[in-house]
Amino acid sequence: MGSGMMGNDCSWGPGMMGGHYWQRGDGTPVKTLDQARRHADAFAHRLGLRVGEVMQFSKNFYAELETPSGKPATEILVDPADGDTGIEYGPAMMWNTDYGMHPRGQTGTRLSPDEAQRRAQRWLRDRGSGLTADEPDAFPGYYTLHTMRSGKINGMLSVNASTGAVWYHTWHGTYVATSEH
Template sequence: MKNKQQLVWGVILFGAIAILIGYSIWLFLFAKSAETVVYNQGYYNSGMMGGRVNSNQNSSNEKLAPDQILTDVENYLKAYGNNLQVADIFIFTDADYYVSVEEKDTGRGAMELLINPYTGQIYPEPGPNMMWNEKYSMMMGGFLRYNANETYTATVNRTEAVKIADDFVKSQLGESFSVPGEGHAFYGYYTFHIMEDDKVIGMLSVNDLTGEVWYHDWHGDLEQVISEH
């Protein structure tokens, strides 16, 4: 009887040790995998969404100059070939910088990017850029892959989209806000500037198939707009 009890307790002890070892191994592997996650505003895993950390990171607490941001984005775009260029850079006081990218041959919007002004990390903007983009959709997975669906037919033209956007901001933000139509037509949607008292204060997008509005509420206070083209 005593031997049986010893055997039972031996099995229990062995099982507990095995579980502890297994858990320790899992915890170690989980911690290592977590190191690959680039966290920025709670949105992205760099491996899934195409985020890239600039190899020349700024080691100080000062923001990178707009010229450096432009250079970093231009280097980033080389991986897509030679037909993409920076259109606008939006500099925010309390959020990542926004960059609109357009095709050189058509002048049409290609994609929207966000850049961490301290580290130089570049990644796709959330929202319409990832969900509605019919050609350069980051939801297709990976840094270099894109959806070449450029043969679709838009059902909402630019004039109609501006009217939809303007009605939206007036109803949601107030009568002092307007959407005059400045912005870019991307594959699948438009992104327009929001004005208040003749000053750009933000942006929103309108789906060119459904007319759905997506307000970009993650940017914060706009400090400066730099137009490259």
């Protein structure tokens, strides 16, 4: 992320990508899950959401944002270099029907969580990855699943809830650790 990707100041309201997708960090490196959670909390607060799971990868920190009732809302990234925080690229921006670039609310048919997991597993198998798909988290318009190797988190992918398309999260790097709320 960082200032080169989305501009040099906070983007809240009309503008690039239609609104509240990015918040500038304080320039201090983010090295721990607790520090990442603080940045995620500041971002979530502006959307009226709360932070759930926070994960550390070699290239970024990832956090799930939830509604006040605990329902998955969207996914964000925290840049470890400077604390810049924003909606995760890929499915959270493109497929999220409530918080993405094209919000439109839930429409059309929706794959069941079991079908999303089957599609993810088939996609992984067809690529000979040796990975398995964990249980899905249902976000507005899509599901996100951890990919597992020998019962341990390896990465993640998402499945579009309407089309069944799969989008592998290539931007995280190597999984490091998780912090639940």
